[in-house]
Amino acid sequence: MILVIVGLGLQAELWFSDDGYRKTLKLRTAVAEQLALNDALRERNAALDAEVINLKQGVDAAEERARTDLGMIGQRETFYQVVPVANTTR
Numbered sequence: 001m002i003l004v005i006v007g008l009g010l011q012a013e014l015w016f017s018d019d020g021y022r023k024t025l026k027l028r029t030a031v032a033e034q035l036a037l038n039d040a041l042r043e044r045n046a047a048l049d050a051e052v053i054n055l056k057q058g059v060d061a062a063e064e065r066a067r068t069d070l071g072m073i074g075q076r077e078t079f080y081q082v083v084p085v086a087n088t089t090r
Helices: 002-016 022-056 059-070
Strands: none
Touching: 002 022, 022 059
16 A cells, blocks of 8 residues: 555656656757757758858859859950939929
């Protein structure tokens, strides 16, 4: 009889204490969230690594990046800037 009471007491502590089953569930949830975040960051890092390799090995990729980010104009190209007409009505 005493063993049953001790067993029930230990089960109650396992299920209802802050360090028991609830904490285990919270930790499992936190681990799952962290794994999902790590996967997303791993994919982003792989894309950045591919871009770095492409920029190091390919002149075309560096030129494309310079065009979009820095506004580079090629040697055999002509730059035209279109200025909108100012509204002069008074």
